[in-house]
Amino acid sequence: xxxxxxxxxxxxxxxxxxxxxxxxxxxxxxxxxxxxxxxxxxxxxxxxxxxxxxxxxxxxxxxxxxxxxxxxxxxxxxxxxxxxxxxxxxxxxxxxxxxxxxxxxxxxxxxxxxxxxxxxxxxxxxxxxxxxxxxxxxxxxxxxxxxxxxxxxxxxxxxxxxxxxxxxxxxxxxxxxxxxxxxxxxxxxxxxxxxxxxxxxxxxxxxxxxxxxxxxxxxxxxxxxxxxxxxxxxxxxxxxxxxxxxxxxxxxxxxxxxxxxxxxxxxxxxxxxxxxxxxxxxxxxxxxxxxxxxxxxxxxxxxxxxxxxx
Numbered sequence: 001x002x003x004x005x006x007x008x009x010x011x012x013x014x015x016x017x018x019x020x021x022x023x024x025x026x027x028x029x030x031x032x033x034x035x036x037x038x039x040x041x042x043x044x045x046x047x048x049x050x051x052x053x054x055x056x057x058x059x060x061x062x063x064x065x066x067x068x069x070x071x072x073x074x075x076x077x078x079x080x081x082x083x084x085x086x087x088x089x090x091x092x093x094x095x096x097x098x099x100x101x102x103x104x105x106x107x108x109x110x111x112x113x114x115x116x117x118x119x120x121x122x123x124x125x126x127x128x129x130x131x132x133x134x135x136x137x138x139x140x141x142x143x144x145x146x147x148x149x150x151x152x153x154x155x156x157x158x159x160x161x162x163x164x165x166x167x168x169x170x171x172x173x174x175x176x177x178x179x180x181x182x183x184x185x186x187x188x189x190x191x192x193x194x195x196x197x198x199x200x201x202x203x204x205x206x207x208x209x210x211x212x213x214x215x216x217x218x219x220x221x222x223x224x225x226x227x228x229x230x231x232x233x234x235x236x237x238x239x240x241x242x243x244x245x246x247x248x249x250x251x252x253x254x255x256x257x258x259x260x261x262x263x264x265x266x267x268x269x270x271x272x273x274x275x276x277x278x279x280x281x282x283x284x285x286x287x288x289x290x291x292x293x294x295x296x297x298x299x300x301x302x303x304x305x306x307x308x309x310x
Contacts, residue, residue: 003187007159007179009056009166011040012110013129015159020189023159025052025179027066028059029197030231037178049182052197056175058228060167063160065232066203070168073161074099084153090146093139101135102165107175110134127151199231207235 006016007025015023029052037051074095081092093101110133127148131140136154141147166172181195209215215235222230 003183003189005179005181005184007163007177009163009172009175009177010107010110012105012107014163014166016125017184019184019187022184024195026195026197027199027203028052028062028177029054029179030228031197033197037180039180039182049180049186051182052179052195053176054228056167056177057173059163059177061226061229062232063164063167065205065229066160068160068164070164073164076158077161080157081153084156090141090150090153091139093136093150097139098136099165101139102162103169104135105166107166107172124148124151126154130154203232205233207233209235 002019004016004018005022007014007023007028015025017023033052033054034050035053036048037053039047039049039051041047077095077098084090085092127140127144127150131137131147131151131154139150141150163177166175179195181190184190185192185195207215207218209218219233219235222233
């Protein structure tokens with residue numbers, strides 16, 4: 001039969017896997033998120049086991065830093081749908097239709113955790129549990145094979161697209177995201193380190209500031225104000241002989257970094273806005289590396305700093 005592992009919002013599954021074949025969602029969580037959660041089985045059996053849990057609004061911030069803006073999610077969705085049309089003869093669901101339907105999912109009534117997932121063929125699970133049990137059912141073809149084909153398309157969609165859409169729905173702000181992994185761990189399919197929360201080097205951001213005190217203050221501020229995403233950021237730590245003091249040095253450093261550090265996922269350059277910080281210098285920093293939006297995560301940060309990123 002094997003063991004199941006799933007990512008869900010409440011009892012509505014976003015992603016699932018079996019034995020050692022599954023997507024890792026470790027980057028959505030932090031070590032303190034391992035807590036007792038309820039596991040649901042057939043015949044209304046429930047057990048309490050360890051699982052990772054974090055609020056949906058907090059996961060939304062982490063998704064934003066992982067690159068899952070709504071614009072990016074739309075792009076991923078449309079690419080997946082367009083690719084599938086080459087192989088599956090089903091009527092496509094537009095992004096607006098999909099996002100509206102997912103946003104309307106009633107998470108109090110949605111329930112896909114008590115079924116025997118081991119017996120489903122590809123596409124069948126999404127056809128029964130997503131198309132038949134959510135507002136997406138209005139797009140489900142009448143013929144079973146076509147409905148299963150559409151289910152397969154949805155199963156192949158990046159699960160974070162669906163998760164991000166759910167996170168943007170205001171009435172879901174008190175929901176909890178749960179990663180139930182205990183069964184595959186108990187079954188011997190994985191080790192604890194295989195699901196340990198953490199970010200890869202590609203997911204992290206290097207923060208470079210105008211002065212060494214700025215780095216120290218920002219590091220402490222992130223820990224205090226944004227503890228749920230503080231682990232995304234690394235600061236250049238030079239307690240003595242800090243090399244980048246002064247706006248001019250910061251500009252030159254950004255230019256050099258942008259020219260040769262292609263493997264760095266993202267570099268953030270921060271320079272405090274002040275009377276001695278000239279507009280031309282701000283433009284030079286922001287023109288050196290591509291700007292990204294931080295409003296989803298940090299709100300008013302740009303009121304106090306010139307922010308540029310690569």
